[in-house]
Amino acid sequence: MNAVVPTVTFADIEAAAVRIAGQAIETPLIESPALNERVGLRVLIKAETLQRVGAFKFRGAYNRLVQLSDEERARGVVAFSSGNHAQGVALAAKLLGIPAVIVMPDDAPGVKVEATKGYGADVRFYNRLAGKTREAIAAEIAAEREAVVVPAFDDPHIVAGQGTVGLEMVRQAQAIGAKLDVVAAPISGGGLLAGIATAAKALSPETAVVGVEPAAFDDTLQSLRKGERVTIKPQGRSYCDALESPFPGEITFPIMHRMVADVATVTDAEVAEAMRVAFSTLKLVVEPGGAAALAALLAGKVQMFGGHTVGIVLSGGNVDPEFFANVLRGKA
């Protein structure tokens, strides 16, 4: 018999919202008439780019770390991440006085590495292609120190923390008299989307939840089609460094399977165009992975199920200036 996979309830998300209040930012839900006109829909933008550490990841990390016992806090935490979860854990650890070791790929964006170090974390690098996996390195460090490993997505407290994005979106939309027919958010391991789906389905059962992933990392789409978790063999990189998980999570997949209405995939070119539109029309700095849902919307790939109001999560804004400059100049 398999071990029971924990799930996440709406009550968990409400509890997470209380825990992170005053620490995480209630990011604004932004509307741009110019964007509405361009896509012929009402678009409500959840700007998690304006969250602490520049991405939604702080929510889940803080919700996880604040629940550690004093003894666990003293031993510290270990996480592995290409960047945004790294920063989320590093900042949450700093705020709570917990030592943190973060294992990052040696080709992670410089801004993400620098920020993680800036929050005081002990950063260790690994090579994506050679030697031990990051999971193995993190497990080793954790064993040495008896430290707690903080997963990027496959943890109910992490999912519940990310779910507060959905909680806020639905309530902020209601506050301006809008009803979200569809909510679209990027998928890596599925923590954000599973959390948003759980919140949205509880507060607004008619809202359709749509995930977006890079075409080259369509593991969730494949998994949902097959009805079980699929691990893909990536054929290269994506602009979306934050969305390169090759499989959905053990906890996140069943939630997405129950609650996600559709998954769209986007190309690097569509992502770059979305970053340019966010720059010129929204005046927001968005990283590639953070722009995936907007990219799908602009490419006409977000299924609207007959509705006309869509919530789009811009999930992060941590992007190297040189790469961003290339995107603006049409060279990426």
Add this chain to the structure above:
Amino acid sequence: MNAVVPTVTFADIEAAAVRIAGQAIETPLIESPALNERVGLRVLIKAETLQRVGAFKFRGAYNRLVQLSDEERARGVVAFSSGNHAQGVALAAKLLGIPAVIVMPDDAPGVKVEATKGYGADVRFYNRLAGKTREAIAAEIAAEREAVVVPAFDDPHIVAGQGTVGLEMVRQAQAIGAKLDVVAAPISGGGLLAGIATAAKALSPETAVVGVEPAAFDDTLQSLRKGERVTIKPQGRSYCDALESPFPGEITFPIMHRMVADVATVTDAEVAEAMRVAFSTLKLVVEPGGAAALAALLAGKVQMFGGHTVGIVLSGGNVDPEFFANVLRGKA
């Protein structure tokens, strides 16, 4: 005896707020713990970059145009502007069904020209250095068509509209339990600052109002020192294309004279650095002129009068991608 110069009251600003409600966006007041830490103050960012047309100018333009009579609307409006006022008037005119002719310098940023045309305005160019002044061209067109000239700043309805920025800032700060010790905003002709000062002094008399202008266009500073309006002879351009007025307004100057506590000046290098900080720390796209107050803050030039909470207006985000890319790469 001189003609009486009209002034602007807080009641005018409250009335403007009612007129623009549902048309202008109530832009968010954003707080970044990372920026707070960097400057050692509590900083509340008024992101007018997220306003319609990407700048606060829509507020004043709409407040002016919506008060035109049916007859005036039919004859149309004329405005001259390097870009943001142009866009504000063009969009307000489009929304109200008013024909608009906009006179722009032929070296205005491409994004501003394109957007102004995009809102349906008839754009006419002039050369800054040769031939007729923009005032003369606009006056000619206005005379031909019996059209109403919509000034960029020297008009009580324009000032009242821009003042709604200050109204919102003070109320949004109060809503989160903060008291603004200082508010800093950029100065071109002074419409924004005079409006903000009028609102702030009415709602929060202890708040000190600080203006920021480019070092090469310090006409307001010189005017305040002298106690009368000074017209400067610019020795070149500034990165801040939106802040190149060589004199403060006839209406705006007396208001600033009464209410503004200090004026700081910033260099192009300080402005570029502020744009980079807005990109990396705030994840906001800010144009040079829009970043002037943040530049002064980062350079330690905003006098705090013993306080520790400062409101910073990011007044616009309309910037050519190529120039922005150069700023990011340290080449501007």
